[in-house]
Amino acid sequence: MNRRSVLIALTLALCGCASTPSGHTDAWVNYTCSDGQTVQASYPDNNTAVIKLKGETHTLHVALSGSGARYTGEGWQWWTKGMHDGMLAPLAAGETIANALGIACHAD
Numbered sequence: 514m515n516r517r518s519v520l521i522a523l524t525l526a527l528c529g530c531a532s533t534p535s536g537h538t539d540a541w542v543n544y545t546c547s548d549g550q551t552v553q554a555s556y557p558d559n560n561t562a563v564i565k566l567k568g569e570t571h572t573l574h575v576a577l578s579g580s581g582a583r584y585t586g587e588g589w590q591w592w593t594k595g596m597h598d599g600m601l602a603p604l605a606a607g608e609t610i611a612n613a614l615g616i617a618c619h620a621d
Contacts (some may be wrong), residue, residue, distance in 0.1 A: 544620050562584040581593055589604060
């Protein structure tokens with residue numbers, strides 16, 4: 514990420530303009546991913562996404578994003594655009610932004 518992108522992301526985060534999924538709820542949204550796996554996601558508050566993946570539940574917390582809502586934690590990055598599209602990527606040790614190619618997911 515270049516310096517300008519970081520500054521834009523910080524500005525959006527500080528002004529509260531970064532978009533997050535609307536209608537936060539404890540209800541689960543089912544996503545089907547391009548590799549055939551499924552992800553279930555719940556957004557209990559503006560700062561948290563809980564995902565179910567391969568039988569395990571992971572709690573992720575909001576992270577800086579220039580566009581959409583990005584959540585990280587427990588070795589995963591979940592980046593959404595509204596409530597319909599998401600991108601799931603593993604986080605390597607020490608990463609704050611995933612370098613691995615993510616998989617595209619779409620709400621059922």
